[in-house]
Amino acid sequence: MSSPQKNTLKHTLSCPELTVINLPEPEKSEEKVDEVNKLYNRVNISEKIANGVFFINLIVSAITIFEFKYQDLFFIINIIFSITAENERRKSFIKESFNVNLTKRKTYKYYNNDEQESLRKMGVNCFENLFFTKYIAKKNVNHRKYKSFIIVLLYIILLIQVENLELLVLITQTVFSSEYFFKYIKFLYFKVHVTRIYQKLFDIFVTTHAEDDKVTRIKILDAAMDYECLKFYCKISLSSRIYNKYNNKLNKEWDELYHSSIVYH
Incomplete structure (x- = not known):
């Protein structure tokens, strides 16, 4: 990490959100600092509420013709929170790659590598992101998949048991007009393309040990932009529970991969 700098305005672009500011470096310590993660906590909470409302809606629809109307509102709130969190994560990603702050939110030791600020470091940071994301x-x-299977199974049972046509129509609308199954399809799409982009960077850093030349830098930039576009399109919120559960395991595996295959010896 470079030495602390004065809190001065370095450059202002036409968009205020992209003001580049040199902020003091956080005090060096062994503890990881990630203020952006607080934004993802809001995303996870709003998504849990939206999913809860969906299941309440499903249960209520099965026993009455009353339909709960607030699910879409929570999905909209979740999208807003998700966009905010991803914007801050992207800015911190650039900051960690080139040591130039685009945000006042502090991050320190978010990435576990010893690369110097460069496009190569950007590629390694992106590779590390994908390493965790692919698993989660x-x-x-x-x-x-299991949740969707249970919902479809319950729906089939209701189709067989319920004779009230109006109630069946309501249940069908509740199950298939919701975003729940669409999100499952998005997760599948996201997973497939995360694996594809991961393989791009795996080939660069592990398989071929590509030289730091113009072609390699372009490939790194292409992969990083590909991943950012994928996240923006899918607006996927990965499970914080799964992340916390497997974080130590993934950190250890990443360290082994980085020091054995990626770092220059």
Whole structure:
């Protein structure tokens, strides 16, 4: 990390949100600092509420013709929180790669590598993101797959048992007009493309040990932009529970991969 700098305005672009500010470096310690993660906590909470409302809606629809109307509101709130969190994460990603602050939110030791500020470091940071995301997304997809199977199974049972046509129509609308199954499809799409981008960077840093030349830098930039576009399109919120559960395991595996195959010796 570079030495602390004065809190001065370095450059102002036309968009105030992209003001580049040199902020003092956080005090060096062994503890990881990640203020951006607080934004993802809001995303996780709002998504849990939205999912809870969906299941309440499903249960209520099964026993009455009353329909709960607030689920879409929570999905909209979740999207807003998700966009805010991803914007801050992208800015911290750039800051950690090039040591230039685009945000006042502090991050320190978010990435576990010893690269110097450069496009290569940006690539390694992105590779580390994908290493964690690929594993967590796989767990998320499996979890949602089981939930979706249970919902479809219950729906089939209701189709067989319920004779009230009006109630059947309401239940059908509740199950298939919701975003729940659409989100499962998005998770599948996200997982497939995360694996694809991960393989791009794996080939660069592990398989071929590509030289730091123009072609390699372009490939790194392409992969990083590909991943950022994918996140923006899918607006996927990965499970914080799964992340916390497997964080130590993934950190250890990443350290082994980085020091054995990626770092220059």
